[in-house]
Amino acid sequence: MATTIHSTSRENWRGRIWQRGIWKTLAAIKTGVVLLILVVILSAAGTVILQRPATDPDEMQRAYSTPVLRLLDGAGLTDVFHAWWFVLLLGLVSLSIIAASVERFPNAWRYFSRPYQSPDESFRKALPTQALIPIGNEEAGLSVAERVLQKAGFGPERIVRQNNFSLFGERHRFSEMAVYIVHSSLLLIFLGGIVDALYGWRGFVTLTRGQQSSQVEPQNGKKRSLPFAIRCDGAGQENYADGSPKRWWSDLAVVQDGQVVLRKQIVVNDPLVYHGIRFYQASYGKTAKIDKLVLTATPRDGRTAKDITIGPDETVPLDAETTVRLAEFIPDFVVSEGQVYARSNNLENPAAHLVVESRKPNGGMPGQSINVWLPPIPGYEQNAASPYAFEDKHLQMAYFTGLEVSHEPGQWAVWAGVLLMGLGLALVFYFVHTRVWAVPVRDGQGRLMLWVGGTANKNKDVFDLRFRELVGQIESELKISLGAGAESPVHALTGK
């Protein structure tokens, strides 16, 4: 018979079996656990082995011998978390979660959407938590049980059986679905992570006061131009009494098409966000550049001296005919072979180059321009020729603010996932799906009894206690009602 099957359809069938096999394998809890163990081992390796972008190459060289390093690099173990196989592994984990959820969902959904309301005899026998309460008649027993369950929040309904009624009540049925909430939240977090890995970026901008920039220095790759510019209007540091830093701040302005569209003072922990791009206060420090130089200018003709404040390339008038410009500032100068060099960017041996220009009083062509050096550097300075003598009073270096820039379009999925997971876990662990049934039955001697049974999907011991309580309540209320109206005439539904 089997030979009549067309060969291609048999291959199809086989192919489908094979696919089904993969699917089943992915959905198996064992696969999931094996994958998770792999994730654990590999990420543990990633914390023990020094990782590439974070550790600088010299340190890597020092820590590992060349062949070992080559081996580690070749295997991708020096950048585990960005290696293709790690990403693949996380992908497989996601697939496994999806497969496992899809595999189990239909059953769970059936369980959820069509609750088992009318327990048959074999179920009643097998249920571990149950009790038999003697009752006078079915209606009285059921109505008392109904009242007790109603009060306990089970929302009991009457279920029509073949020839009588039974009761079914439950609480927190939604908790059966909670595990799917948790799993989908995990997938949502993964999705956010993937989006960020693909479309997100991080970079760095360094600004001094008054400077603006739309270029971001990336961590890797080429420079990135923003469609707007960020400007620093001021930055500073506040200290505790003991001198340790308390606060770093930067006043930032977003400039688009020449207009300031947003202003914010950022501090560590409180970034500026514009069009999904975030600017974080990351570092702060002195630059080799000068911000302000305060000078005392003393005229040679005996007029009184005055203080002037001058910035780089700034021209300040000294009197009607004379101006001074700060042409150059060298933080650490050295003279070698007749040339002035900057030896380093540290403020160790500073020199300022001022240009004093005088005009004839009747205006017109500029007169002479004189180079003044503080301190005087022989061969360069013409300090004696200047109509003013200068003395430096205060030197203020420019500070830079280092801004970390990041764009993480996927983070909203991550936060949504986190919230959803919190909710899901709360439902999974703290909401118990409990069900209670009450069925009038006849016991071995033919006496009329109310069979009461219940289950909980977790915390069974607590539920057992609760169940005993409920049974006790039903029993005591039955006694009271029996005492009050003993001969209830409702026998109509007994049927037998």
Add this chain to the structure above:
Amino acid sequence: MARVARVEPQPTVTGSTLVVMVGLGIAFLLFMAFLNVVKSGNLLNDSNLLYAALIFYAGAGTLYLGFGITGTPSYIRYASLATWAGLLANTGAVARRWYEAGHPPFASIYEMLLMFVWTLAVLTLVAEKKFGVKVIGTVTMPVAIVGVVLMQLLRTEVRPLVPALQSTWLHVHVTLAMLAYAACALSFALAMMFLIQDKMKTETFLAATSLFGVATYASVLTRFEKWGGLSLVAWNPDEKSEVFLSKGVRLVVVIPDLGWLLLLVLAAVAAPLVLYLVWRKTQDEQWLSLANRAVFLSLLLQVLALGFFLMRAGGGRYASLDADGLFPTSLAASPFILSGLVGAILVSLLYLLLLWRREELERMLPTADELDRITYKTIAIAFPLLTLMIAAGAYWANRTWGSYWSWDPKETWAAITWLVYAGYLHMRITRGWRGRRAAYFAILGFAVVMFTFFGVTYLLPGMHAYA
């Protein structure tokens, strides 16, 4: 379910001897502390409060142990009382620290330990009162004592918060972490008790505790130097900090001969394990009783080694292999070696307690089923807390560094911890894992937690430098 109400003959001894002795001990120590306070004229600083907490916790620990051994019900009452008193002093220390620093005490490993011990004490009382796990203090109080002793060493001045730590999210993150870790510690203790109630063989405990001791001493002996020295980090007593040669490179000094002593102890600790293996092979009971005697011997040697360690590493100046001259060291420079040594002693003690008083212990403890369920429940509390702790940390990192996840070792290990407990829950819920296997999983989970908390901070590189 089948928990037959066993009628146990209650010991007729009132057991007042131990209570009186512990009470006298507490009174004596408090009096000595009071004399010190009078001398310094500073009553309610957090150091004194912590000292008081230590005294009470130690008293509670002794009484819990006494209860475990003799089963005298009055001990448990006084033990809880001592725990309450310790908790009160601990709370005072936390409040004092908070007031002094002007921020919740979560900024350094010292302050976090303060919170951890506090949470542990609270959970101990909860487990005792709510779940009826009365001897839980036998395990948790020693942990609390080690925590407080560590704090005495790690004592740091109130330092102002660096800007990155000035965030409400940090406080949320750390609070959740401490709660979660304390719940994990409790689940560990419960899992251990489950193994006792599950009739796990005392010999297996012998092998496990001996293995723990071997592992501890072996890792301490990674600092073994040529000619039998032991290298320890140098300590600058003026700045109360380690001495750095260059960024990230600590100066180490070598204490001569201490290495030999610890090597000897390692051999003594390994002896029970070896004898156990011989017993497994030959099935000759004689080897087993020899192994038990070896545990006792190794305990004595361990105490001796601890004494020497305290004497030698507690002060003095030693030579270094990296620099000329003599440099001071202090116990504060090697808190993990110290807690390792103390921990190994406590583990040996707990084993001997089990060996000698197993029957009484079993009578005291809830049934295996019940312990299994309570273990699961504590993990069901710990897991959501772990999740939220990671989430709050990620949110804080995102606000501070612009990235919610950067695979920093601490982050990665927190994720590993999370995965281990997730594994436990899956195995339990979908595979119906109960009993032993679940208990092993819970123990593994706590081991990972400890590594995340301490190991990562001290062993692995990373930017989670605050603790």
